[in-house]
Amino acid sequence: xxxxxxxxxxxxxxxxxxxxxHKAGIDAIILELHTPDYVLGRIRAGVLEQVAVDLLDEAGVxxxxxxxxxxxxxxxxxxxxxxxxxxxxxxxxxxxxxxxGQTELTKDIMEARKAAGLKTVYEAKEVSIHDFDTTxxxxxxxxxGTTHEIExxxxxxxxxxxxxxxxxxxxxxxxxxxxxxxxxxxxLLSDTPPASEELIYxxxxxxxxxxxxxxxxxxxxxxxxxxxxxVEHWADDRFWEELRRRLDPQTAETLVTGPSIEKSIAPLRSxxxxxxxxxxxxxxxxxxxxxxxTGAKGLNLAASDVRYLxxxxxxxxxxxxxxIDSYSERCLKRIWKAERxxxxxxxxxxxxxxxxxxxQKALEAELDYVVHSLAARTTLAENYVGLAFVD
Ligand code: RFL
Ligand code: PHB
Numbered sequence: 351x352x353x354x355x356x357x358x359x360x361x362x363x364x365x366x367x368x369x370x371x372h373k374a375g376i377d378a379i380i381l382e383l384h385t386p387d388y389v390l391g392r393i394r395a396g397v398l399e400q401v402a403v404d405l406l407d408e409a410g411v412x413x414x415x416x417x418x419x420x421x422x423x424x425x426x427x428x429x430x431x432x433x434x435x436x437x438x439x440x441x442x443x444x445x446x447x448x449x450x451g452q453t454e455l456t457k458d459i460m461e462a463r464k465a466a467g468l469k470t471v472y473e474a475k476e477v478s479i480h481d482f483d484t485t486x487x488x489x490x491x492x493x494x495g496t497t498h499e500i501e502x503x504x505x506x507x508x509x510x511x512x513x514x515x516x517x518x519x520x521x522x523x524x525x526x527x528x529x530x531x532x533x534x535x536x537x538l539l540s541d542t543p544p545a546s547e548e549l550i551y552x553x554x555x556x557x558x559x560x561x562x563x564x565x566x567x568x569x570x571x572x573x574x575x576x577x578x579x580x581v582e583h584w585a586d587d588r589f590w591e592e593l594r595r596r597l598d599p600q601t602a603e604t605l606v607t608g609p610s611i612e613k614s615i616a617p618l619r620s621x622x623x624x625x626x627x628x629x630x631x632x633x634x635x636x637x638x639x640x641x642x643x644t645g646a647k648g649l650n651l652a653a654s655d656v657r658y659l660x661x662x663x664x665x666x667x668x669x670x671x672x673x674i675d676s677y678s679e680r681c682l683k684r685i686w687k688a689e690r691x692x693x694x695x696x697x698x699x700x701x702x703x704x705x706x707x708x709x710q711k712a713l714e715a716e717l718d719y720v721v722h723s724l725a726a727r728t729t730l731a732e733n734y735v736g737l738a739f740v741d
Contacts, residue, residue, distance in 0.1 A: 351379070351498070351499070351500050351501070352500070352501045352502070353377045353378055353379045353469075353500060353501075353502050354371075354376050354377045354378060354502060354503050354504070354667070355367075355371055355376060355377070355378040355379075355502060355503065355504045355505075355506055355663060356378070356379055356381065356487075356489045356500050356502040356504070356505050356506070357378055357379065357380045357381070357505075357506045357508055358380075358381050358477055358479070358489070358505065358506065358507055358508060358509040358513065358514065358515055359380070359381075359382060359383075359507070359508035359509035359510055359513060359635075359637070360380050360382035360386075360389055360456075360460075360470060360472070361389070361456070361508060361509075361510055361635060361636070361652070362395075362452060362455060362456060362459075362635065362649050362652050362653065363506075363508035363634045363635030363636070363637070363652040363653075363655060363656050364380050364382070364506065364508035364509075364635075365380070365456060365459040365460065365463070366405065366406070366409055366459065366652070366653055366656050367506055367508060367634065367656040367659060367660055368380050368459075368463060368468060368470075369409035369410065369411060369459055369462060369463070370405075370408070370409050370656065370657075370660035371660055371663065371664075372463075372466060372468055373408075373409065373410060374660070374664045374667075376663060376664065376667060378468075378469075378506075379469040379470070379471065379500060380463075380468075380469070380470045380471070381470075381471050381474040381477055381489065381491055382470065382471065382472050382473075382474060383473070383474060383475070383477065383509075384472065384473065385472050385473055386460060386472055389456060389460075390453055390456055390457055390460075391453075392452075392453070393451075393452075393453060393537065393539055393570075393612045393614070394452040394453075394648075394649070395451070395452040395643075395646065395648060395649035396449055396450070396451055396452070396562050396563070396564060396570055396646070397422075397447050397448070397449060397549075397562075397646035397650075398415075398419075398447060398448040398449075398450055398455075398649070398650065398653075399447060399650045399653075399735060399736030400445050400446065400447070400448075400735060400736060401650070401653070401654060401657075401736050401738070401739065402448075402649070402650045402653040402654070402736070403415065403448050405653050405654075405657050406455065406653075409459070410462065411455075411458045411459050411462050413458075414454070414458050415448065415450045415454070415455065415458065418450070418454070418565070419448045419449060419450035420448070420449040420450075420563070420565070420566075421446050421447075421448055421449075422438070422446060422447050422448075422449055422548055422549065423437070423438055423439035423440075423446050423548075424436055424437050424438050424439065424440075424548050425438065425548055425549045425550075425551060425734065426546065426548055426549065426550045426551070427550075427551050427553070427699075427720075427721060428550050428551065428552040428553065428554075428597065428598060428601070429553045429717060429721065430553075431598040431599070432598070433550070433598065433601075434721040435548075436727055436730055436731055436734070437727075437731070438731045438734060438735050441724075441727055441728045441731035441732070442728075442731050442732055442735050445731075445735040445736075446735065447646075447734070447735055447736075449549075449562075449563060449564070449565075451564045452649055454564075455649075471491065471493055473493065473494075474491040474492070474493055475491065475492040475493070476490075476491060476492045476497075477489065477490070477491045477509075477514050478490045478491070478514065478518070479505050479507075479514065479515060479518050479631065482505055482518075482628060482629045482630045482631035483628070483629040483630075484629070484630070485503070485630065486501060487501075487502055487503075487504070487505050487629075487630045487631065488500065488501055488502070489502065489505060503630065504630050504631075504632065504663065505630060505631045505632070506632050506634060506656075506659060507631055507632060507633040507634065507637045507638075508634050508635050508637060508652075508656070509637050510635070510636040510637055511621070511636045511637065511640055513637050515631060515633060515637055516623055516633055516637050516638070518631075519628050519631070523628060524623055524624070524625075524628075525623070525624050526621065526622070526623050527620075527621065527622045527623075527624070528619070528620065528621045528622075529619070529620040529621075529693070530617070530618075530619050531617075531618040531619065531620075531642060531696060531700070532576070532577060532702065532703055533557070533574050533575060533576055533577060533618060533700060534574075534575055534576075534577055534579070534615045534616055534617045534618060535560075535572040535573070535574060535575070535615065535616050535618065535643060536572065536573045536574075536575045536579065536581065536584060536589070536613070536614075536615050537570065537571070537572045537612070537613065537614055537615075537616065538570070538571050538572075538586070538589050538610045538612070538613050539564070539568065539569070539570050539610060539611045539612040539613075540568070540569055540571075540607070540608045540609065540610050540611060541567060541568055541608060541611060542567075542568075542569050542606045542607060542608040543566060543567060543569065543606050544561065544562075544563035544566070544569045545561040545569065545571075545597070545601055545604070545605050545606075546561060546601065549561060549562050549563070550597075550601070551644075551695075551699055552596050552597065552699075553698070553699045553700075553717065554595075554596040554701075555701065556592070556595055556596050556701070557573065557574035557575070557596065557700065557701045558572075558573075558574035558596075558644075558699050558700045558701065559571070559572065559573050559574065559593055559596040559597070560572040561593075561597075561601075571589075571593055572643075573589065573592055573593060573596070574700055574701065575615065576703075577617060579615060580615075581613055581614060581615050584613065586607075586609060586610050586613075589610070589613070590605070590607040593605070616643070618642040618643070618644075618696065619640045619642065620640065620641060620642060620689055620692065620693050620696075621639055621640040622638070622639045622682070622685060622686065622689060623638050623639065624678070624682060625678040625679075625682070626638050626655075626677060626678040626681055626682065627674070627677055627678045632659055632674075632677060634652065634655035634656050634659055634681075635651070635652030635655055635656070636648065636652065638655065638681075638685070639651060639685050639689065641688060641689055641692035641693075642692050642693070642695075642696045643692075644692055644695040644696040644699060644700075645688065645691045645692035645694075645695045645696075645733070645734070646734070647688040647691065647692050650688070650736055651684070651685060651688050654681070654684055654739070655681050655685075657739075658673070658677055658680055658681050659674075659677060659681075661673050662674040662676075662677050683740075684737065684739075687733070687737055688733075688737075691733040691734075697713070698713065698716060698717055698720070
């Protein structure tokens with residue numbers, strides 16, 4: 351088989367890229383290791399920046415998001431039992447974020463692909479990529495015991511942090527920057543009304559917590575836990591009790607609890623691979639970088655990477671290679687700003703096991719500064735809603 355672009359991975363990066371290329375008349379195939387149900391079963395992101403919302407509109411898959419998503423104009427920081435609102439809308443000249451689950455977004459794009467008859471191979475095993483240092487790359491995979499080969503012009507590595515694409519690049523051609531944090535997030539999803547109208551980011555001496563949501567009837571909560579914790583040790587009652595202890599009395603009092611639909615622990619990590627292009631192979635999304643979820647940037651960065659990549663590929667097929675030549679550099683500028691913000695939010699709001707007494711005091715001062723300074727709140731808001739594209 352021959353296609354113009356072979357996309358590896360049907361997460362948000364691969365699916366959005368597939369849709370943008372389809373709109374431009376570029377022939378692409380998506381190869382995904384897992385089944386559609388497995389992909390849809392992963393409960394992940396919930397917050398979309400305005401630029402991601404715009405991109406989904408551009409890709410023609412924004413209708414249900416606008417109908418069912420929740421537009422949020424602010425977030426709360428809960429520090430020492432006091433809630434401080436960050437007025438995202440007021441501080442950014444009218445920008446907002448959209449609450450819409452990654453699961454729903456993924457479902458919308460999967461359905462759009464199906465309706466348009468686009469090629470997706472689920473349960474594509476043993477994917478391997480070849481000759482991407484030439485103009486004739488190839489991709490091989492096994493489906494139902496049979497080996498298949500695809501010839502293409504480009505390979506888009508959208509296969510997440512543990513994928514095969516980044517791992518196929520010669521070690522001396524890539525530099526990895528990494529920071530691992532000494533804790534994880536224990537997440538719980540439940541069909542209960544959210545604790546508050548807007549998200550609450552909680553700084554507490556027992557550890558960080560986050561009250562988020564998927565709709566007016568479905569909540570998502572997170573607790574900072576040590577890396578040694580196991581999800582089996584967290585019965586729902588224990589989770590709710592610990593969450594209440596990290597909340598202010600009023601929020602704890604009105605918190606509606608119920609059985610969990612999903613519960614999982616995710617470790618926190620910051621990671622960037624440089625560069626993002628190796629001949630005819632491009633890395634995008636979690637395949638190229640990871641942010642701790644505190645800044646809600648992972649999915650949004652995946653969207654902004656594929657925005658650059660789709661534009662670059664479209665220009666290439668119109669005779670202009672500038673976009674793909676500058677892909678890595680332009681993406682990395684935006685990636686590092688989101689990495690910085692996510693790292694900063696993480697440092698500010700979590701409890702670190704061995705913080706030096708001086709650093710602890712300095713962090714407390716910084717937090718006080720953030721909630722009381724208009725300049726600091728404006729900086730937080732500008733980054734949270736997503737930095738504008740410079741081009
Ligand atoms: P994905 O979603 O990991 O998709 C990669 C796909 O590639 C497939 N794959 C392969 N396919 C073929 N062959 C192989 N060898 C393959 N290896 C892997 C995988 O099965 C998968 O389907 O990466 P992508 O598309 O780059 O998307 C990235 C986002 O999923 C991720 O950044 C976000 O979920 C991060 N994130 C958040 N981001 C936000 O913008 N806002 C949020 O509020 C937010 N909250 C979160 C999050 C991530 C979390 N976890 C669990 C890490 C909250 C959490 C708890
Ligand atoms: C979520 O709803 O899953 C979520 C929201 C905000 C974050 C991280 C995760 O910063």
